[in-house]
């Protein structure tokens with residue numbers, strides 16, 4: 186099992202005498218964990234994420250056990266690169282260690298998943314802001330990162346691509362990857378993070394988990410049947426907003442719609458596999474998030 190990524194007494198300031206943006210930060214991120222970072226404008230969220238991702242080094246303290254396959258979506262992506270979208274992704278794929286063919290395949294798959302296949306051969310400098318953001322997201326997902334760091338990565342994406350990125354996050358954590366993210370929308374992945382930290386006064390403060398799970402946004406109800414003494418897989422318990430026992434080995438799960446694919450795959454590939462009795466949208470249908 187991969188060790189936790191750890192920040193130990195980490196501090197960062199810009200310039201030799203600049204004020205400390207972060208100081209004395211201790212943070213551990215375990216495999217498979219989803220961590221949200223929040224805080225006021227200019228509090229140091231991006232600084233913390235750059236340290237976690239290894240884009241920037243701490244001015245003091247240490248960071249240990251960052252996985253080799255770490256990927257990062259920056260808050261601002263440089264779009265004026267001398268590549269086409271697919272060319273850039275193929276290049277990044279090989280930088281991330283993929284063979285050329287695997288990089289080309291992954292580039293195509295992610296452009297397709299994010300709804301940007303039509304722009305594959307468009308020069309990066311000519312992409313719209315939204316398409317450019319899709320490329321920024323695709324480059325991070327290409328090589329199945331063990332640590333994925335997302336700084337406002339949803340900003341600028343259309344509704345479908347936002348949902349796809351939520352699915353990709355669920356896939357990463359289900360596969361044992363860690364995800365650390367900042368998003369201005371408090372509903373983003375609501376109810377799913379294993380921990381939330383607020384950046385405040387140059388430190389981080391762990392936030393208490395909300396007592397009431399956030400059930401806003403589209404959900405689906407999944408009825409499943411396992412062996413009579415079957416325990417729901419841990420990943421399924423974490424992904425579901427609620428799990429009501431309906432009989433020996435039977436459960437009615439309520440799950441945020443973007444995570445239903447991953448939840449179903451986890452159940453169907455469990456040993457022994459679970460039987461999925463029904464999958465229905467939760468009614469009354471909540472308002473679609475815009």
Ligand SMILES: Nc1ncnc2c1ncn2[C@@H]1O[C@H](COP(=O)(O)OP(=O)(O)OP(=O)(O)O)[C@@H](O)[C@H]1O
Pocket residue numbers: 199206224225226227228229230231232233260
């Ligand atoms: N490269 C840099 N050089 C100098 N100062 C910087 C640099 N990057 C960030 N800062 C300063 O560090 C502080 C924290 O910035 P940071 O971008 O980490 O905060 P943030 O919480 O992500 O902000 P926002 O919510 O506005 O994106 C700010 O005062 C900012 O001006």
